[in-house]
Each structure stands twice: as C-alpha cells, then as structure tokens.
Amino acid sequence: MKATTLQHKLWMSGTGLFMCFFLIIHLLGNLQLFLPPERAREQFNWYSHLLAGNIIIEIVAYVLYASIIGHTVYAILITRKNAGANGTKYAYDKRGAASVWYSRNMGLLGTIIFLFLIIHFKDFWYQYKFTNLPLDAKGNKDLYTIVVKAYQQLWYVLVYEVALIALGFHLLHGFFSAARTLGVFHPKYVKWIKILGWIYTLVITLGFMAMPVFVYLNSLS
Amino acid sequence: MKLSLKIWRQDSFDSEGSMISYQLDDVSVNMSFLEMLDLLNETLVQKGERVIEFDHDCREGICGQCGMMINGRAHGPLSNTTTCQLHMRSFKDGDTIYVEPFRATAFPIVRDLKVDRKGFDHIIQAGGFITASTGQPPEANSILISHQVTEAAFDAAACIGCGACVATCKNSSAALFTSAKITHLALLPQGKLEAAGRVISMVDQMDAEGFGHCSNTEACEVECPQEISVLHIARMNYEYNKALVFKT
Ligand code: HEM
Ligand code: SF4
Ligand code: FES
Numbered sequence: 001m002k003a004t005t006l007q008h009k010l011w012m013s014g015t016g017l018f019m020c021f022f023l024i025i026h027l028l029g030n031l032q033l034f035l036p037p038e039r040a041r042e043q044f045n046w047y048s049h050l051l052a053g054n055i056i057i058e059i060v061a062y063v064l065y066a067s068i069i070g071h072t073v074y075a076i077l078i079t080r081k082n083a084g085a086n087g088t089k090y091a092y093d094k095r096g097a098a099s100v101w102y103s104r105n106m107g108l109l110g111t112i113i114f115l116f117l118i119i120h121f122k123d124f125w126y127q128y129k130f131t132n133l134p135l136d137a138k139g140n141k142d143l144y145t146i147v148v149k150a151y152q153q154l155w156y157v158l159v160y161e162v163a164l165i166a167l168g169f170h171l172l173h174g175f176f177s178a179a180r181t182l183g184v185f186h187p188k189y190v191k192w193i194k195i196l197g198w199i200y201t202l203v204i205t206l207g208f209m210a211m212p213v214f215v216y217l218n219s220l221s
Numbered sequence: 222m223k224l225s226l227k228i229w230r231q232d233s234f235d236s237e238g239s240m241i242s243y244q245l246d247d248v249s250v251n252m253s254f255l256e257m258l259d260l261l262n263e264t265l266v267q268k269g270e271r272v273i274e275f276d277h278d279c280r281e282g283i284c285g286q287c288g289m290m291i292n293g294r295a296h297g298p299l300s301n302t303t304t305c306q307l308h309m310r311s312f313k314d315g316d317t318i319y320v321e322p323f324r325a326t327a328f329p330i331v332r333d334l335k336v337d338r339k340g341f342d343h344i345i346q347a348g349g350f351i352t353a354s355t356g357q358p359p360e361a362n363s364i365l366i367s368h369q370v371t372e373a374a375f376d377a378a379a380c381i382g383c384g385a386c387v388a389t390c391k392n393s394s395a396a397l398f399t400s401a402k403i404t405h406l407a408l409l410p411q412g413k414l415e416a417a418g419r420v421i422s423m424v425d426q427m428d429a430e431g432f433g434h435c436s437n438t439e440a441c442e443v444e445c446p447q448e449i450s451v452l453h454i455a456r457m458n459y460e461y462n463k464a465l466v467f468k469t
Contacts, residue, residue, distance in 0.1 A: 002425050005434035006461055078434050085393040085433035087326050091229070091240050092319035094293030095389050098300070098440035104391050106436060177437040183459025185452050 005081055006181075008074045013178035015067035015074075020175060020200070022064050027207045033147070034214060044147075045140040048128065072114060079107050102169040103177075109170040116163035123150060151215035160212045168205035175200055222248045222314040226261065228273055229321045234329050240319070250310040254297060255280060255287060257309055258320075275334040282306040282446060285381030288388065289334045290321040295385035295444040303383060303446040323388035327395070327431040338384050340430035341398060347426035348419035349402040351411050364410055377405035379447040386441035386449075392433030397441040399427050400457035401449045407460055417464035424461055 029051070032043045051057045102109065124146065127133065133141040150156050175197040184193055224245045231238025245261050252260070255277050262272040278284040287304040291297035297307040312318060322330050327340035378401070386397035403420050406412030412419075435454055442451045 002428065004424050004428045006424050006428075006458065007465075009434055010462070082392040082433040085326050085431055086391075087324040087328065087393070088238075090290060090293060090321055090324060091227070092293045092321070095295070095391070095440060097294060098389055098443040099438035103436065103438040173437070180435075180437045180451075180455045181458055183455055183462050185455035185459050187452065190452065190455070 005078055008078050009181045012071055012074045012078070013181040015071040016174050017178050018063060018067045019071065020171065020178075020204075022060065022067075023204050023208075025060075027204055030208075030211060033144075033211050037148075037218070041136060041142070041144040042138060044144045045136050045142055046138060048143045049140040052128075068117065072110070075107060075110055100173075103173045106170060106173060106177075109166045112163060112166040113170060116159070116166075119159065148215055148219070151212040152219040154216065157212040157216045161209055164205055164209045167208075168201055171201045171204060172197060222250060222309065222312070222316075224248055224257075224312070224315075225317040227317065227319045228334070230273070230333055231322075231330055233332060238330070240321075248309055250308070252309045253280070253305055254291065254307040254309065255305050273334065274332045276336075277305060280305045283381060285383035285446075288323050288336075288383045288385055290319075290323060290388060292319050295323065295389040296383070296446060300443050301446055301448050303381075306446070323384050325384075325387050325393035325432070327393065328384060328387065336384070338382065340395065340432065341382050341384065343430055344395065344399050344423055344426045345402060348415075348422040349406070351406060352415060353411070366409065370408055374405050374408040377401045377408070377449065377453055380445075380449050381447055383446060385444045385446065387432065389440045389444040390433065390435075391438060391440070392436055394435045394441075395427050395430070395432040396435035396454045396457065397445060397449055397451065399423050400453035403457045403460055404453040407456070416460055417467065420457060420460040421464050424457070 029047055032047060033040055035043060096104065124143065127146055128141060128143050133143065133146065136142040136144070151160075176193055179190075179193040179197075184190060226243040226245060227240045228243060229238055230241045243261060245257070245264070248257050248260065255275070258273060258275060265272050275289060276286040278286040280287070282303045282305060285303070288296060289304055291304065291307070296302055296304045298311055299307055320334065322328075322334045322336050324336075328336040328338055331337050380398060380401040382398065384398075387393050387395050390396075403416075403423060406419065407416045437451070437454070439451050442449065
C-alpha cells in the first residue's frame, strides 16, 4: 500500500475537524466579550489566565498548532498533485456550472484564513504569551484591553469580517467534505451532515463576526 | 441552422495542437451532435483535408466512447447526457461552439478529439474483478441476493467509462469511476470477500495513473450520463478506511 492522496485527505479531514472542534470552545470562551465592559474585562482576563495554566488546554493547544501546520502542508501537497493531474487548460471552460464556487476554491479560502491567522496570532496570542502586558485589578494580564483597542479600528474590524466570511465558506464545504472523506455514505446520515454543517457554519461564522462589530459599535457610544 | 465551430486539432500525442475555426451551414436541429460532426467531416473530405477524429461506437448512449468537451462542459450543455444523445436543438442558429477533447494528464490525446482512457483500464485491472473458478456457469440461484442489493449494485455497475467525471473535475480525479466499481462489487456477496484488498489496489492505481484527488465538488455526478451517485465515493472512502484500520 502506498501513501495515496486519499490518505493525505484523511489527514486533512482529521486536522480540519479538530480545528472545527477547537472553534466551538474558542467561540464559547469569547462570548464573554459581550458582557458589560467592566465585567467583561475581569472575566475575560481571568478566563485567559485559567486557560494558560491548564494542562489539558496545553495539550489541546499543541494539537491545534500541529493541526494548522499539518492541514496546510497536506493542502499544498494535494494541490501540487492536482496541478500535475490536469492536462492542458481548456480553451473554453464552463465546468463551473456543475458545482458551487466555494467547493472549487478551498485552497484560496484556506490561504485567506492562513494570512488572517498570522495577524491573529501576532496580535493576541504572541502578545499574551511572550510580552509583559499590564495587569488588571485582579492581577491578571489585561488581554481584554488589547482586544478592545484592536477592534476600535475600523480597518481592523473589516479585515476580520472578510477573513471570517472566507472561513465560513471554507467550513461550509469543509465540514461536509470531511464527512465524505471519513466515509459517511448512507443517504440518511448524509442528509443530517448537510444540515449539521449549515448550522455549525452559521453559528461559528456569525458568532465570531459579531464580536469585532460589537466592540467597535460599543466604542463609538 | 448555421454554426461557427472552433475545434481542437492535433496530429498526434506529441505534436502541438490548436483550436481551428470552421463554418457549417445547413445543420438540421434534428441531428445529433455527432451527425453534425459527420457533416463537417464530409465537407473536409470534399476539400481533401484530413477529417476530424473523434471516438464513437453505439451512438445510443451506452458505450461511453463519445466523450468530448462542448462549450466548456463535459458532453455539452445538458446534464447527465452523452455527446451522442445531445442534439442540435440544444443550440441556436448562429452559435459559436467550442469542441475540445477531455483533458487530463492521465488521458493522453491520440488525435484531435480522441483520448486514450487506458488509465481506466489499469484501475479495473488492479482490482475491478472477482476471483472465481472457471468452468460451467454456476446455478443462478445458489447465492440468494435481495432485490434492493442487486438494484443498488446494478446502479453502480451502470458506469460506461466515458471519462466525463475526470474531464469535469477540477482535479482530474477518477474517484467517481473507481468508486462505482468498488461499490458494485462490495455490495454483492461474490465481491465482498476481496473488498479490502480491492479498494487498496484500485485507489493506489488511481494515484499511480496520475489522477488527482477528490475535493467533493460533486460536479462529476452532474455530468455523468449514467447518474452515478457521488455517495459511491463516500462508500469507497469508507471501504478504504476500513481496510486501513483492519490492515487486510
Ligand atoms: C491554514 C489555512 C488553511 C488552508 C491553507 C486550508 C486548505 C484547505 C484545502 C485546500 C482544503 C480542500 C482539500 C480538498 O481539495 O479536498 C481544505 C479542506 C478542509 N479544511 Fe481547510 N484550510 C485551512 C484552514 C482550515 C481551518 C481553520 C479549518 C477549520 C476550522 C479547516 C477545515 C477544513 C476541513 C474540515 C476540510 C475538509 C477536509 C476534507 O475534505 O476531507 N481548514 N482546507
Ligand atoms: S462515472 Fe459516469 S462520468 Fe464517470 S466514467 Fe462512469 S459513466 Fe462516465
Ligand atoms: S457513442 Fe456510445 S455512448 Fe455515445
């Protein structure tokens, strides 16, 4: 048996679904941003501190880093293999009529997500882990202020919204596609996976999209 | 009706090809697409030019020979239809029609619109069969199979190997073709016994032939003249994963 593209796809679906799982926790935790500002600061900083010291979260974090890297590496591998599989380009190409655009552009959507992740990690993750942030009243690192300051800039909010829309379409196809890769073939389950994929994508995407907008609008008043 | 045609001409596998323009008058709306090409070829013969070569055999939608790219779609603008079953009434007077061969690295061009689909044969040779002792045909009712199972297996077995799924796929993947054979045999008791080894060999061969992977865009099912379901791809993945886990 050889290492086939199907095996690469299995890694992509595994790492992709792990990231999907992570996004649920990430969303739930960040809901604290919707609290009134003073309570939000205390709670959010306390929560961030709690996560930073927890061994289980530590493990999840390392699996997450590995997933991002693994997913990206396999994405590059299969994309290169495809480029080799396609012969001469069609002079006139209307193949797009037979499928939805986001299913054909997972690599492009993924690249947007990847660029976004660089900004996201640099501005929050790196700041929290590797710099000496001022402390809040309870003595926890004041990540909340960093987040709010960032979302007070309109261009920053826009970058987030665009990236999250890309993530939304990536998830809409990715969640369903991962189930296919794992071999869900019974029509009954296939129908439920479609529905679940839509619910998951809407909740995650709209949930994350609301955060920068909420903080930005709050800062205006 | 009058048509402008832009058709891919290429002398042989290693020569350069290009799109050549032709003008054709007096096309009847009742002609099939292949009859329209026949008409064009007659005018070329009269002019002493080399005719446009394309594959065809049954001209009734069952042999899978007639695949070509018409106006950027596999087998033309209709879904689930072979080129021979496409008629000129699907086009308008004065239309420009682009005709190209199915393109994939694993489908080398033989000449003009003719491609070599030997990659498909190699995938079938890698495992698309059952091992059975030869001799007298066995008694038909010695293995009982329920009606639902025979029908489902037959739906999968209906693939005519035309290659439209590969041509329309952004990755030139042969997943629909390969999975149809895997489901067909995995459903039936005679095929189940060798299901694990079969799926591994056929998937390996699919890669070795240079086909791409499946992104689940589902374009193949739309273009497939036999309406082979993409759920066969899911079942192929299921069989493959099962074989990986149980190492058989
Ligand atoms: C780092 C940036 C990312 C890149 C470059 C990327 C790239 C890709 C590509 C190219 C595919 C399609 C594979 C195919 O053609 O079949 C894909 C599938 C997928 N992606 Fe991503 N992606 C990224 C981030 C993410 C994130 C953040 C998630 C989830 C939170 C995710 C979840 C998925 C899932 C579930 C699939 C489906 C796997 C399958 O079809 O089996 N991806 N990704
Ligand atoms: S699966 Fe459909 S499109 Fe693909 S070769 Fe078979 S009949 Fe043609
Ligand atoms: S010529 Fe046989 S299917 Fe078209």
